[in-house]
Amino acid sequence: MISSASAQNRGQLLEAVEKMRDVLAEGSAETERSGCLSPAMVRALDESGVLLIQLPAVLGGAEADPITQFEVVESVTAIDSTSGWCVLIGATSIAWPAIFLPDTAVARIFRDGRAPRASGIFLPSGTAVPDSGGYRVSGQWAYASGIRHAEWITAGAKVKRDGDETERRMATFPAHQARIHDNWNVAGLQGTGSCDFSVENLFVPEEFTWNAANAVPQRGGALYNLAMPGFVMHLHAAFAIAVARRAVNAIIAYAHNQRAGYRPSGIISRPVFHSALGECDLRLRAARSLVIDLYRQAWATVCGNGTLTPEQHAELRGAAVLATQVAAGVTMRLFRYGGGTAILTSNILQRCLRDINAAAQHRMVSDSTYEQLGKFKLGLSDANPNG
DSSP: OOOHHHHHHHHHHHHHHHHTHHHHHHHHHHHHHHSSOOHHHHHHHHHHTGGGTTSOGGGTOOOOOHHHHHHHHHHHHHHOHHHHHHHHHHHHHHHHHHHHSOHHHHHHHTGGGOOOOEEEEEEEEEEEEEETTEEEEEEEEOOOTTGGGOSEEEEEEEEEETTEEEEEEEEEEEGGGSEEEOOOOOSSSGGGOOOEEEEEEEEEEGGGEEETTTOOOSSOOGGGGSOTTHHHHHHHHHHHHHHHHHHHHHHHHHHHHHHHTTOTTSGGGOHHHHHHHHHHHHHHHHHHHHHHHHHHHHHHHHHTTOOOOHHHHHHHHHHHHHHHHHHHHHHHHHHGGGOGGGGSTTOHHHHHHHHHHHHTTSGGGOTHHHHHHHHHHHTOTTOOTTO
């Protein structure tokens, strides 16, 4: 059951999304040309509070339940996929340090009680060499979505002692200390500005780092007992479902416009299209329902002071993978019915096709997840939900 406080939180967040609609919609095309969100879009997201859906309430965040988070990312993406992706990544990136860092570091990051914008990469693409009071961090990290409007960065690194890897740590540091590589030249999600960044021998104090494997949340409630990968997978699913739903809406509008225009007997009169549209709609709804159902169960577990099992994490991740694959298939199938106009840059169908396929390349929604879930079902000892 959703509490009245949660329902109010949900209502306020979804209302905030609706208030941004015009700004995000008007800036959507420009993000493709510029490679990043416009200042007006960044300001709207910042002021709306949607970037704080995963942030602890004690730091001014929404600390929203997973279903509300899903609906927020879904709603933003339904307006503009670039913005939706930036909310997905930005919300997690500012939540990580807020959850795990000690008060001394949090006081500096959340100066004057304001939550800054952030970007982050979980994969340990860098190295961290212990130094007095901290670590010397070096490396280059790829796909840092939203880094061009980030104020802080969190990056994964392998700790090296005497040449051996001893642990994996997350390190948080000001964005201006990193070099941003202008290499985001891609086919999809063009406006997310997901450039590489790098640092060389950057000193990061101990209190701005945490152990990636076993850190304990320092603040917040049941939400942070979800842990990884459950903490993020619903957001990937929400993005994918929303992109495909935009494609469904676009092809329906196209079919009606054909009938009203110069082709009264266009796809709207074709039984094969009727069948495809009906099946695509049901596939999307089924995938969405699976994700929601599993997350309701997971939420009930952590709210009851329980801990998710590794197999539950594999199921949550697997459901997000399935949702992404279904969304990509639906979008491709409906794109084919869009005719020659579907390839125009002004047509939302081609944007949906490019963006969903770019999102489907993300490691977190790799189909290797199915292999791990299968291992759990077989009771194999090497099954790993993060594998």
